[in-house]
Amino acid sequence: MEKFLKFVMARWLARTPLGLIVLGIGWFLTRRRGRQRAQRDQAERTGRRR
Numbered sequence: 001m002e003k004f005l006k007f008v009m010a011r012w013l014a015r016t017p018l019g020l021i022v023l024g025i026g027w028f029l030t031r032r033r034g035r036q037r038a039q040r041d042q043a044e045r046t047g048r049r050r
Helices: 002-013 017-046
Strands: none
Touching (some): 002 017
């Protein structure tokens, strides 16, 4: 159900230029947070700390 609601929200936002900007910012922040999490997990697996 959550995936469906995200899909509907994305379709609704994509209708307007402002909505596309909001989607782009959300996409960028999600990618950045995922990348940081992956680096942190990798550092924990190898035993390195920043």
